[in-house]
Amino acid sequence: MSEVSVLIKDVPVRERPREKLVKEGPERLTNQELLAVLLRTGTKSESVLSLAQRVLFHFDGLPFLKEAAIEELQEIRGIGAAKAIELRAAVELGRRIHTYTEEDPYIIRSPEDVSRYVMEDMRFLKQEHFVILCLNTKNQVIHKQTLFIGSLNSSIVHPRELFKEALRRSAASLICLHNHPSGDPTPSREDIEVTKRLMECGRILGIDVLDHIIIGDRRFVSLKEQDCL
Missing domain, CATH: 1.10.150.20 (5' to 3' exonuclease, C-terminal subdomain)
Structure with missing residues (x-):
């Protein structure tokens, strides 16, 4: 050559x-x-x-x-x-x-499915972590992300950050969840108020907030099942 x-x-x-x-x-x-x-x-x-x-x-x-x-x-x-x-x-x-091949997508059919998906990752956390699961039209999890860390209140949970991520992932719906480091998943009034605010924003944007799950130590509470919303 x-x-x-x-x-x-x-x-x-x-x-x-x-x-x-x-x-x-x-x-x-x-x-x-x-x-x-x-x-x-x-x-x-x-x-x-x-x-x-x-x-x-x-x-x-x-x-x-x-x-x-x-x-x-x-x-x-x-x-x-x-x-x-x-x-x-x-x-x-x-x-x-x-x-590379992706694993079979995880499907959310109930609050128990959400608990199984996140419990072991979240029940030992020492601070509150606010997490969203973005779902497609088949209720398959397409993305999981921690958005905020700290005590849950209306000043720290910004709808714009939550829905910006959901829109970026082309999510059809989403599920909110956060942990209670005390291990007791009983919702506070602030938990309920924040969730109602997020659901209202979701209705305007056309992205359903299906539920808000609170994770404790091997226990969880679904705000939807508790008729808190």
Whole structure:
């Protein structure tokens, strides 16, 4: 294979891999250019594009590159330990993304389902954590997030933060929950007032607040079941 020593500074800016990726997106880059982005630098006498081309040539393309060991990569002039490790990490990450499959979504049919989903994570917390579960139209949990930490009151639980997250996740509905560090899940008047306020905001936005579950120590209370709402 003949080599042409072209330094990256001699490549037009619009054609440099990093700049091209930012401007046009990764899907517009060739395998050589994507590899050059990962390698970052070439050598004193060779551009990173030329180095990337030699790596692909050495392994006869991507299929064998994905199986290359760190020692094999280091056999290529210009590939030291750091570059070899970074390439192996990138290949492994790509493999994991390709083979990743989501677990079966958790479906909420009752307050007991909510309790089973969060009890072990929340019953030992030393502070109150206000959490939302975002659900799709099939009542499957699509996102869980802690929004606030601290005593539950109308000043700390901001509807805008709650519904901003729900809208961002395209949630059809949501369930609010928080823990009582005392272990007693009995709702306070503040708990009920905050929930009514959130439900009213949800009706305006078209996102139902289905329930507010209070988590204690192996016990829970559903405000909906208690006819508090």
